[in-house]
Ligand SMILES: Nc1ncnc2c1ncn2[C@@H]1O[C@H](COP(=O)(O)OP(=O)(O)OP(=O)(O)O)[C@@H](O)[C@H]1O
């Protein structure tokens with residue numbers, strides 16, 4: 001496991017001096033293994049602006065097949081922004097501009113002709129705060145298959161719902177109350193419901209934005225187990241503020257800092273032997 | 289409770305700051321309570337006044353008269369045809385019967401005073417009786433007919449009787465007849481159905497609200513059909529699609545301004561544009577409905593936008609991330625959640641429109657329309673305009689009618705607000 005040492009006064013000071021020299025950051029070159037063979041998703045030179053403010057600078061990063069990639073970094077560094085590029089959710093934000101190349105299975109998705117609806121059926125997303133629809137548990141899961149025409153007769157839909165709930169490890173808890181309001185579930189159950197909802201449409205990639213931030217350790221452990229299971233079938237990118245979680249669930253970890261991708265590495269190696277000073281400060285708890 | 293807590297903390301006496309804070313708190317609460325009390329009292333006073341002067345309009349005084357359908361008096365053969373019966377002068381039949389029943393009244397002006405005790409509608413009543421049943425000819429009948437408004441006012445106590453004759457609505461002689469008939473059980477009061485079915489009339493005892501109710505309903509229907517879909521669509525566009533830039537800001541400001549424009553301006557607009565330019569028929573529910581829609585639109589748009597804005601963005605994100613198109617997101621998720629607010633706002637807008645008078649006067653919906661309108665292209669009156677016209681009338685009989693009409697419009701408003709509450713409860717999802 002990784003070691004977390006208490007922040008020392010000295011290194012904190014060092015850190016702030018480095019933070020102030022922003023010019024230096026503008027030339028940040030990502031170090032580490034950001035590219036993989038036959039990537040599922042590949043991002044090349046991705047920059048994002050919110051109005052005049054640039055939130056991401058020239059990000060190069062691949063998501064491998066059947067891999068869990070952890071995105072870590074201090075608050076406001078652009079992890080959510082990056083995640084939302086991959087399913088084009090940034091389109092919904094007024095004034096947000098995404099430049100660069102984003103390919104899924106080699107097909108460019110970041111241009112205006114790309115079909116956003118079919119993209120989002122291939123790239124599911126789980127949000128930081130559980131956001132079940134104010135409908136029944138069944139309708140929550142069935143919504144995606146319904147609008148994408150994945151289901152024919154009613155019993156087929158039943159099967160899809162059951163399979164999704166089973167994969168998300170929620171079936172036992174809710175099988176007897178499928179038609180009760182989803183908002184009546186606990187926070188952890190709601191989050192697993194949202195995961196079930198995302199996998200019900202059989203996506204290829206699942207983006208998770210701090211899925212456990214509102215959950216207790218037991219619910220967190222269940223979701224981590226679930227992520228491990230899901231990896232067999234899906235490619236997963238997960239944003240987390242917990243180093244432990246990143247270490248437990250991911251194969252590779254990417255460290256973002258102020259809109260730059262500072263370092264990408266195999267998780268074990270990154271936590272034991274970070275190559276960048278910034279990364280080291282962050283994961284040893286001297287920052288954030 | 290609060291006080292007890294502060295008293296015991298640390299066993300120390302209350303600091304002066306604490307005392308002042310609590311006093312301010314109590315004073316503030318009392319001022320609020322006073323405001324609520326004042327508002328309630330004014331509403332009760334208003335309702336009390338209206339009710340006490342209006343409830344009597346819901347019943348009418350009737351007199352019994354003996355009518356001899358004598359073929360000689362009617363100037364027809366003993367087995368008359370319908371044509372003959374239609375040509376009969378029923379006014380003179382009635383007068384002659386009165387002469388027979390009250391032979392002691394000889395003077396011409398006295399006789400006229402006697403006839404004036406009864407409603408002007410008596411000849412019409414006689415005619416319809418005979419036409420519907422010709423076998424009445426040759427028989428004697430006791431018939432209950434409406435009294436005149438003046439007699440009724442005295443009878444109900446709505447007009448003073450213990451004053452000098454020339455200021456009273458009835459003469460001394462008429463007063464004697466009234467008392468005499470009352471003593472002989474020749475008077476009775478009945479529920480005033482006519483009030484809900486007939487149109488306006490020169491005689492207060494015959495006037496009703498039926499035409500105005502239908503006119504208002506048709507106008508409101510047109511308003512609803514135009515302003516609800518347009519308002520909701522506009523709100524959806526502005527809230528969900530429109531880019532947030534200068535243009536949409538200007539539109540927003542103008543919509544808010546539009547909600548504050550005096551209603552008579554909309555009436556002028558209707559007059560100038562709808563009637564004079566487009567040549568739509570004057571004084572019809574169609575034109576009235578269009579004008580009121582313009583007035584109601586801003587209310588509906590503002591309420592709907594607020595309702596749409598209140599839908600948590602996380603629901604939109606969730607739906608979009610599932611691959612729903614923006615339209616699917618709106619119709620499957622956002623609109624159902626916003627519906628209670630939209631409906632409430634729309635109904636409040638329509639309730640405002642129901643009470644609107646000035647614009648309807650401008651576009652000519654004040655015509656004296658005796659018939660109930662049968663469609664949106666017929667000349668029509670409306671509830672508030674009818675109230676306005678009755679309130680203007682000098683005759684005493686219209687006072688109770690005005691108050692009664694206000695009661696009816698209040699009933700409609702209460703009903704609409706209850707509907708709003710009901711719909712909100714029904715569509716509201718507490719989950
Ligand atoms: N809708 C927006 N409009 C303008 N700026 C935004 C918007 N969303 C994010 N930003 C800015 O972009 C930068 C990156 O934000 P982002 O949400 O991606 O951070 P994050 O890494 O997810 O942070 P956290 O860990 O707190 O969730 C921040 O500086 C933020 O202020």
Ligand SMILES: [Mg+2]
Nearest residue numbers: 079080081209
């Ligand atoms: Mg975030």
